[in-house]
Amino acid sequence: MIQTLSSAASLSGSVRLPGDKSISHRYAMLAAIAEGTSVIEHFAASRDCHSTLGCLSALGVDLHESGDTVTIRGRGLRGLQTPGCILDAENSGTTIRLLSGILAGHSFESSITGDESLSNRPMGRIIRPLRQMGAAIESRDRELPPLHIRGGSLKGIRYTLPVASAQVKSCVLFAGLYGDRPTAVEETIPTRDHSEIALRVFGGRVRFDGNWIEVDPEPRLQGRHLTVPGDLSGAAFFLIAAALVPNAELFLPGVGLNRRRRELVDYLMSAGLNISVENETETGGEPRGDLRVRYSPGLLQRQLPPIRGELVASLIDEIPVLAVLGSQAAGGLTISDANELRIKESDRISAIVTNLRAMGAEVEEKPDGLVIPSARQLRGADIATRSDHRIAMAFAVAALAAQGETRIRDAECADVSFPGFWQALRNVASS
Numbered sequence: 001m002i003q004t005l006s007s008a009a010s011l012s013g014s015v016r017l018p019g020d021k022s023i024s025h026r027y028a029m030l031a032a033i034a035e036g037t038s039v040i041e042h043f044a045a046s047r048d049c050h051s052t053l054g055c056l057s058a059l060g061v062d063l064h065e066s067g068d069t070v071t072i073r074g075r076g077l078r079g080l081q082t083p084g085c086i087l088d089a090e091n092s093g094t095t096i097r098l099l100s101g102i103l104a105g106h107s108f109e110s111s112i113t114g115d116e117s118l119s120n121r122p123m124g125r126i127i128r129p130l131r132q133m134g135a136a137i138e139s140r141d142r143e144l145p146p147l148h149i150r151g152g153s154l155k156g157i158r159y160t161l162p163v164a165s166a167q168v169k170s171c172v173l174f175a176g177l178y179g180d181r182p183t184a185v186e187e188t189i190p191t192r193d194h195s196e197i198a199l200r201v202f203g204g205r206v207r208f209d210g211n212w213i214e215v216d217p218e219p220r221l222q223g224r225h226l227t228v229p230g231d232l233s234g235a236a237f238f239l240i241a242a243a244l245v246p247n248a249e250l251f252l253p254g255v256g257l258n259r260r261r262r263e264l265v266d267y268l269m270s271a272g273l274n275i276s277v278e279n280e281t282e283t284g285g286e287p288r289g290d291l292r293v294r295y296s297p298g299l300l301q302r303q304l305p306p307i308r309g310e311l312v313a314s315l316i317d318e319i320p321v322l323a324v325l326g327s328q329a330a331g332g333l334t335i336s337d338a339n340e341l342r343i344k345e346s347d348r349i350s351a352i353v354t355n356l357r358a359m360g361a362e363v364e365e366k367p368d369g370l371v372i373p374s375a376r377q378l379r380g381a382d383i384a385t386r387s388d389h390r391i392a393m394a395f396a397v398a399a400l401a402a403q404g405e406t407r408i409r410d411a412e413c414a415d416v417s418f419p420g421f422w423q424a425l426r427n428v429a430s431s
């Protein structure tokens with residue numbers, strides 16, 4: 001499907017975000033290995049989270065969806081059943097990496113695979129610690145899906161993460177539930193802590209000591225009634241659209257503001273964007289609030305703060321749309337230390353550079369990032385999304401600031417994280 005967009009003369013109204021993707025995956029997986037029934041409201045409508053539900057169903061989990069509420073009957077810590085098929089994580093790195101930690105704790109043999117994009121993403125980062133814990137894992141070409149996993153009783157380990165990755169951290173912590181002693185993970189660069197928070201909410205024991213996170217094995221996880229906050233990474237497209245369209249004002253209610261992810265809001269505020277956070281509350285240990293964003297003319301007169309070092313891990317999913325904003329800031333934007341972006345759903349550095357250039361921006365590609373020296377007027381172009389949801393949505397935002405029409409190819413890939421994105425954008429933007 002091709003979506004055709006042109007520049008927006010105004011942007012106003014309210015946007016209801018889908019449930020947070022990262023939190024929804026974790027709630028579904030923990031509910032599946034808990035005892036009793038969980039009810040999860042505002043569960044992410046995203047295709048990725050449905051990949052998780054599909055895998056859990058294939059593992060014998062009884063689940064029921066009604067609107068955006070998912071009811072999951074837990075099977076207990078070791079209660080998943082031998083799947084009768086190869087598990088399909090489709091496009092979802094979080095599904096394959098987190099679920100592998102749980103599968104490693106089960107004595108049956110299982111295989112998990114994904115679509116073409118996922119099949120080319122590195123799994124060595126989870127295979128190595130899971131093997132150290134005693135799971136038998138085979139893969140294609142040393143570290144690519146499909147993964148064949150046979151686990152059982154695992155050894156608790158102390159593991160220092162070699163890459164800043166919440167997926168790897170979570171995989172090891174979930175496998176640690178099946179260890180013979182506590183498992184501890186050290187992260188030298190902080191990443192989103194939804195797994196730690198969710199484990200505690202379901203009744204797991206998690207301790208923090210400096211950079212170390214330690215989980216106790218054999219918890220009795222209990223089903224819970226939870227509500228997922230709105231997805232801040234989905235909100236990012238609208239926050240940045242409001243930074244680009246003169247006089248824009250948007251209201252985004254009930255957005256998740258996890259401390260490791262709200263750095264996006266802090267970053268945009270420090271760049272000069274007028275965002276107010278209202279009605280802050282917390283449910284299930286996850287903070288949330290209503291965001292109101294207003295166009296702030298000063299922002300585009302300056303250079304955006306550089307994105308490098310630890311900030312990269314906090315903004316990892318928002319970098320494509322932040323690069324679009326950088327292309328419109330008079331002093332440009334520099335992104336470095338972002339090698340991880342090359343192994344996301346697509347090589348996002350290359351996808352950003354190619355598409356920004358197609359729209360007339362000046363941008364230099366670096367091995368670990370990019371440099372945009374100054375702003376140039378964007379013009380409409382044909383956007384090759386590489387079927388990557390965040391590239392499609394980032395360039396939809398670019399289209400709002402471009403002269404002429406922009407055509408976004410394979411636009412349906414937005415459903416991977418944000419079904420309804422195109423309608424939500426049309427509801428608030430007028431040309």
Ligand code: S3P
Nearest residue numbers: 022094164165166167168316317
């Ligand atoms: C996620 C972690 C990040 C992020 C992804 C979701 C998670 O991946 O990019 O979209 O839910 O844990 P990495 O852990 O590979 O950085």
